[in-house]
Amino acid sequence: MEAVIYLLRFVFDAFLMILIIRFWLQWVKADFYNPLSQFVVKVSNPVVVPLRRIIPGLGGLDLATIVVAYIIATLKFVTLAALAGESLGALAFYIGLLVLLKQAGFMLFVIMIIMAIMSWVVQGYNPTLMIFHQLTEPFLNPIRKIIPSMGGLDLSMIVAFLAMNVINIMLSNSLPYWGAL
Numbered sequence: 001m002e003a004v005i006y007l008l009r010f011v012f013d014a015f016l017m018i019l020i021i022r023f024w025l026q027w028v029k030a031d032f033y034n035p036l037s038q039f040v041v042k043v044s045n046p047v048v049v050p051l052r053r054i055i056p057g058l059g060g061l062d063l064a065t066i067v068v069a070y071i072i073a074t075l076k077f078v079t080l081a082a083l084a085g086e087s088l089g090a091l092a093f094y095i096g097l098l099v100l101l102k103q104a105g106f107m108l109f110v111i112m113i114i115m116a117i118m119s120w121v122v123q124g125y126n127p128t129l130m131i132f133h134q135l136t137e138p139f140l141n142p143i144r145k146i147i148p149s150m151g152g153l154d155l156s157m158i159v160a161f162l163a164m165n166v167i168n169i170m171l172s173n174s175l176p177y178w179g180a181l
Contacts, residue, residue, distance in 0.1 A: 005080060008083075009076070012072060012079070016069060016076065016103050017103065019044055019072065020069055020103060020107050021040050023066055023069065024104075024107075024135055025037055025131075025135070026061060026062050028134050030134040030135065031134065034128075034130065035128075036128055036131050037131060047068050048064050051067060071096075073096045073097070073099035073100040074095070074099070075096075076096075076099060077099055078092050078096075105164060105168065108135075108160075112136055112157050112161070114132060115132045140157065143159045143160055
């Protein structure tokens with residue numbers, strides 16, 4: 001049973017990450033012709049495009065993608081709870097929102113870690129690094145305005161990691177199920 005739960009978590013999390021990245025790419029107006037962008041769009045199109053006919057966008061943002069991501073996040077927790085023999089009732093909708101928020105924070109964390117490692121290894125232009133740079137700019141630029149780089153060393157990621165961990169600790173102490181998501 002543990003193997004089934006592990007595989008279900010992987011499938012839900014992988015698709016949820018793709019949906020979050022799709023929305024995120026549209027939000028920051030990232031390069032649509034980048035190979036990573038093309039992959040994300042092609043994988044998520046079969047689910048998102050039919051819903052676009054029903055749910056219109058708002059201010060250039062694709063609300064259909066967020067709705068699908070929320071549904072997937074809710075289904076993930078409901079499915080895993082059902083396999084554990086628990087029933088959540090109306091609480092499932094609230095927990096679905098928590099799953100979506102936590103997954104988005106986790107994605108930001110992972111992308112910044114990958115960016116840091118790639119900055120040590122990759123020299124010159126790299127399309128993946130450029131997309132990751134576009135994705136993290138809205139979060140790192142406000143920090144860079146307060147703490148400028150010192151001697152060529154950009155400390156904004158360290159400050160962002162600290163802030164994200166503080167937020168995660170505060171939420172785990174105040175919200176139910178935060179640690180189990």
